[in-house]
Amino acid sequence: MAADRPTVPPSQDGPQPEGNAFLVVAAGRGSRVGGDGAPKQYRPLAGRTVLRRTLEAIDRCPGIDRVMVVIHPDDEALYHDAIAGLSPSYALLPPAHGGETRQRSVLLGLRALSATAPRHVLVHDAARPFLTPAIVAAALETLGQGQRAVLAALPVSDTLKKADETGANVATTVDRAGLYGAQTPQSFDFASILSAHEAAAASGVADLTDDASVAQWAGLTVALVPGDPANIKITTGEDLMQADERLRMLEALASLGDIRTATAYDVHAFEPGDHVMLGGIRIDHDHALKGHSDADVVLHALTDAVLATICDGDIGHHFPPGEAEWHKATSDRFLRFAVERVAERGGRIRHLDATIVCEHPKIGPHRETMRASIARIAGLPLDRVSVKATTSEKLGFTGRGEGIAALATATVALPLSLEDTDPEAS
Structure with a gap:
């Protein structure tokens, strides 16, 4: 050589x-x-x-x-x-x-x-x-x-x-x-x-x-x-x-796109007050929900579910509860932020679903208003937002009327490259 x-x-x-x-x-x-x-x-x-x-x-x-x-x-x-x-x-x-x-x-x-x-x-x-x-x-x-x-x-x-x-x-x-x-x-x-x-x-x-x-x-x-x-x-x-x-x-x-689904759970206890915020709307009640922000348990769960679809932390990571900036903040800001994070990845929210667990207040009379509020915040058609409610049959903290829990599911579609679809690609 x-x-x-x-x-x-x-x-x-x-x-x-x-x-x-x-x-x-x-x-x-x-x-x-x-x-x-x-x-x-x-x-x-x-x-x-x-x-x-x-x-x-x-x-x-x-x-x-x-x-x-x-x-x-x-x-x-x-x-x-x-x-x-x-x-x-x-x-x-x-x-x-x-x-x-x-x-x-x-x-x-x-x-x-x-x-x-x-x-x-x-x-x-x-x-x-x-x-x-x-x-x-x-x-x-x-x-x-x-x-x-x-x-x-x-x-x-x-x-x-x-x-x-x-x-x-x-x-x-x-x-x-x-x-x-x-x-x-x-x-x-x-x-x-x-x-x-x-x-x-x-x-x-x-x-x-x-x-x-x-x-x-x-x-x-x-x-x-x-x-x-x-x-x-x-x-x-x-x-x-x-x-x-x-x-x-x-x-x-x-x-077909990269379809992802994620779930999340949130809970807030009651404290003295005259209303609760649920799904971005005010509902008169004999208690309020306790939290650093407005304690909207529904929007908090939806925010976490959306962030989870792109593996982007959770609401506490992006909006630390100890920071004064988020004191009494309205939770629509949190959900809108999560939706924007998906959009930055080229993705779109395809469906949002929330289940509210509580004895009171009654959710049925407010369900459609809540759906419309969530759809507006997330920029979705109404038929891509679902809200359900149930009780816990008098069991647990929700059954005792000590607070409200919410479960949420988000489905998103992200762009998919050829490499993502190829099982032989490293």
């Missing part, structure tokens, strides 16, 4: 290395996919091309600010059709033209990308449309620690056999300990991998099958980070068919 070749520092009056780039290799012909159609990266995958699916997957990965695709010179029209209407958060740079081999295509892509002076580059196969953000995050973290070459890979789990000269019989079993299956992206300090590719080309070394091999040939240490079983490469027609079925299933599940 050659000694590590030093990289040339950028000119002081030129652009300084900055940011993280993806180089997507899409210049191959993909002959093993079969058929007489376009190269595999331009074949349809659940309604969009494989390449577009890959570019969309990259857009779900934080920390990427620019992407360049390396294409075959004959594929300009196919490429522009594939990206039509795509509006990613990263800058999609003009494509580079590839060469006769993958190694040559990557070198030409790196040269074209050098004009933007990225600090890091992640080289990725266009035919891996199931890239997950976790892989990219692990690679960027490792590069940020000073590593110059990073390989996403999975430990080999199958027993490996080596065939004899005829290829028809098993010659020996290969020890799989320490063996890994390489994936992409393969991630690098940009100047280091460009220098390694230039050196390999200058030396006539043209048979290296991936960029980690180029880095090793140049003397770079390649760190391992976990790959993902979901991050498959589409190679054959069967791969494409299975990927299409899988993606259609995931998108169908994602369209």
Whole structure:
């Protein structure tokens, strides 16, 4: 193996290395996919091309600010059709033209990308449309620690056999300990991998099958980070068919949304007074409910139930009872806050239900007014709010008329990503 070749520092009056780039290799012909159609990266995958699916997957990965695709010179029209209407958060740079081999295509892509002076580059196969953000995050973290070459890979789990000269019989079993299956992206300090590719080309070394091999040939240490079983490469027609079925299933599940239900319970004791607040309305009574705020036991339970659907603590966490700001505060503020927290996650309240447990006051005459109040506070149609009441048959503190309890259930719908629906994704 050659000694590590030093990289040339950028000119002081030129652009300084900055940011993280993806180089997507899409210049191959993909002959093993079969058929007489376009190269595999331009074949349809659940309604969009494989390449577009890959570019969309990259857009779900934080920390990427620019992407360049390396294409075959004959594929300009196919490429522009594939990206039509795509509006990613990263800058999609003009494509580079590839060469006769993958190694040559990557070198030409790196040269074209050098004009933007990225600090890091992640080289990725266009035919891996199931890239997950976790892989990219692990690679960027490792590069940020000073590593110059990073390989996403999975430990080999199958027993490996080596065939004899005829290829028809098993010659020996290969020890799989320490063996890994390489994936992409393969991630690098940009100047280091460009220098390694230039050196390999200058030396006539043209048979290296991936960029980690180029880095090793140049003397770079390649760190391992976990790959993902979901991050498959589409190679054959069967791969494409299975990927299409899988993606259609995931998108169908994602369209349903992330439906969550949570329950909560609250209780307040009686104290001297002339009314209680329940569900945001005043009800005349010979006692009041004791609490730091207005002690609306119904809105408190509903607030906790809504917060629980997004695992966002409880009412006491957000509105500590010892703080003067919340003394005698109206509890509609608490429920409205919880609803807004769900909205910030892109979610919507689908249904609220409250059960009030007390002997007095009688809830029936106030039920519909209470429903309307809760619906107004939560911004819901009336038919998505339910209020019920029961007694405890003279049992317990509510049966003895010492206070009121409330149970609440909230149902919300949150956005669901493809990764959330995929049992194979990490």
